[in-house]
Amino acid sequence: MIEFEKVSKRYEGGHTALQGVSFEMSRGELAFLTGHSGAGKSTLLKLIMVMERPSAGNVIVGGQQLNALPRRQIPFIRRHIGVVFQNHQLLFDRTVFDNVAMPLEVTGVPHREIGRRVRAALDKVGLLSKEKMNPIQLSGGEQQRVGIARAVVNKPPLLLADEPTGNLDPALSADIMHLFEQFSQVGVTVLIASHDIALIRHLRRRVLTLSNGQMTTGDAMPGEEVLYGH
Numbered sequence: 001m002i003e004f005e006k007v008s009k010r011y012e013g014g015h016t017a018l019q020g021v022s023f024e025m026s027r028g029e030l031a032f033l034t035g036h037s038g039a040g041k042s043t044l045l046k047l048i049m050v051m052e053r054p055s056a057g058n059v060i061v062g063g064q065q066l067n068a069l070p071r072r073q074i075p076f077i078r079r080h081i082g083v084v085f086q087n088h089q090l091l092f093d094r095t096v097f098d099n100v101a102m103p104l105e106v107t108g109v110p111h112r113e114i115g116r117r118v119r120a121a122l123d124k125v126g127l128l129s130k131e132k133m134n135p136i137q138l139s140g141g142e143q144q145r146v147g148i149a150r151a152v153v154n155k156p157p158l159l160l161a162d163e164p165t166g167n168l169d170p171a172l173s174a175d176i177m178h179l180f181e182q183f184s185q186v187g188v189t190v191l192i193a194s195h196d197i198a199l200i201r202h203l204r205r206r207v208l209t210l211s212n213g214q215m216t217t218g219d220a221m222p223g224e225e226v227l228y229g230h
C-alpha cells in the first residue's frame with residue numbers, strides 16, 4: 001500500500017528532512033512512526049499526502065507513483081487517505097454530524113447517502129447518540145473520535161495519524177489505538193506518528209524509527225528486540 005524507495009526531502013533553504021528512506025507497508029498493516037522532534041515524521045506523512053514532493057527517490061501509494069502526479073490529480077489521491085491530527089481540527093460552529101459529513105459534501109455524495117455513511121462512521125467510534133451535539137460539548141477523547149469518524153467516513157484504504165493521542169490520558173489513548181487496530185483488521189493500512197513510547201511498546205506492532213531524517217529500524221524486519229525497542 002505504501003512504498004518508499006530511497007526517498008530524500010530537502011526543503012528550500014537547504015534543510016534535509018529525510019535522507020534515503022526506504023520501507024514498505026502492506027494492506028491492512030498497522031505501524032508506528034517514531035523519532036525525536038524534527039526527525040522527519042511529519043515530512044514523511046506529507047509526502048504520502050502529496051503535500052510535499054520528494055527531492056529524490058520514489059513514493060508509491062496504492063500502486064501509484066506519486067512523484068510525477070499532476071497537480072490536478074492530487075485531490076483524487078487525498079480522497080483515498082484519511083488523516084487524523086492531534087488537535088483534531090474540528091469546526092466548533094457545526095454539529096458533530098456536520099463535521100463528519102464534510103469530506104462527503106466536498107465530493108458531492110448525495111444527501112441520503114451522506115446521512116447513512118456519517119451515522120455508520122459515528123457508530124464505529126461509539127458516538128452515534130451525540131450526532132446533534134456541538135464538538136465543544138464533548139470531552140477531548142470524544143472529540144478525537146469525531147476526528148477519526150471524519151477521517152474514515154470516505155472509507156479510505158489508508159489512514160494516517162499525526163500524534164493522535166498527544167493530548168489524551170493513557171486510558172483514552174488506549175481506546176483510540178484500539179479503534180485504529182479495528183480499522184486495520186478490516187484491511188485499512190494505518191500509519192501512526194507518535195512519541196508515546198509506553199503505548200507503542202504495549203501494542204507490540206511494527207515500529208518505523210526516524211533519526212535525523214534516516215530510518216534506523218522498521219525498513220527490514222529486524223529481530224523482535226529491535227522492533228519493539230526493549
Ligand SMILES: Nc1ncnc2c1ncn2[C@@H]1O[C@H](COP(=O)(O)OP(=O)(O)OP(=O)(O)O)[C@@H](O)[C@H]1O
Pocket residue numbers: 011012013015016017035036037038039040041042043044
Ligand atoms: N516547510 C519547511 N521548510 C523548511 N524546513 C522544514 C519545513 N518543514 C519541516 N522542516 C524541517 O525539517 C525537519 C523535519 O521536520 P518534521 O516536521 O518532518 O519533523 P517531525 O519528526 O515531525 O518533528 P515533530 O515531532 O517536532 O513534529 C525539521 O528540522 C524541520 O525544521
